[in-house]
Amino acid sequence: MIQLAAFDIAGTTVDDHGHVYRALEDAVRENGVDVRPEDLQTWMGADKVEAIRALLRLGGYAGGDASGDARGIDALAIENTVATTFERFRALLAERYAAEPPSPFAGVVEALAELRGRGIKVALTTGFSADVAAPLLETLGWTVGEGAAHTLDAVVTTSEVAAGRPAPYMIHRAMEKTGVFDVRSVLAAGDTVVDVQAARNAGAIAVGVLTGKLTREELESQPGVVVLDSVADVPALDITQA
Structure with a gap:
């Protein structure tokens, strides 16, 4: 699970x-x-x-x-x-x-809420430093905390770790922040090659999404990656088949 x-x-x-x-x-x-x-x-x-x-x-x-x-x-x-x-x-x-302010991809806010509603912790990891990430999340109105009033359980930036992707440290830091011990119970998703490499290096389930610039073929060329159209599709993913 x-x-x-x-x-x-x-x-x-x-x-x-x-x-x-x-x-x-x-x-x-x-x-x-x-x-x-x-x-x-x-x-x-x-x-x-x-x-x-x-x-x-x-x-x-x-x-x-x-x-x-x-x-x-x-x-x-x-x-x-x-x-x-x-x-x-x-x-x-x-x-x-x-x-031109950033905005969530269609269905993402609902997907995050559904995952949290199932008791799954939701974290963001980013190649941004904290001073870049914080105003971006503020613009979106995304907050960190317990309960449905908040969007996220944790945010991890490169300011908190020894090295960014493809190192696994941000994923492991997200585990620390959310109290998750078993990396086999972690799903990590991103739209770039280094995103899925970081997931693999962490020992997590690696998911690539097609909302970035890479094609399905480019993402599927990475070993062990599950490719989805969007993060909005994560709640419906059959993890047993991942």
Whole structure:
């Protein structure tokens, strides 16, 4: 029996209109590096600081600037650029969320309520840091607490763990927060490859959903993943067949 369902946020439970994807791409490109779509998609579900660091490296950034002033591989300069780029990503995302607020995918709020009504704990895990996730959830009106007056039992951000996805730590932290001991009773769902990799690494039931940018074929290429159209379909999932 499932005791905990842990879901990603953007692209999984929440339609953010692609703003995370584009804000991340634009912030990295402002450093004068190329961002390949396949690299961006690979790092979408990960901790955003780690994603920026990886995308800069993959784009050939080596401590220079957009004008071409290459100073060689300078670790301090690169880390400063990572920090500056993350702040730029946050600013772009806040600006775009203000112009076009995120909203739950159809049927998701009802699915979360149904799961909680069955006694299943519901947590969100995210590649966002706490300072990015909190205003997003506030915009949605989603709160954490016991009982039907609240939406969630726990939220875990990358601010709370040693490493983001594909590491399993956010799922394990969600277990800690909700008092669930057996990882075999945990379902973890997301819309990216690193989401399902984190689920597998945690020992949980891995579910991929098609509300993000990946196709069914791309998600099914990951070993041991159950692919659903949406988180709205999770309550009807026959876990014995997963």
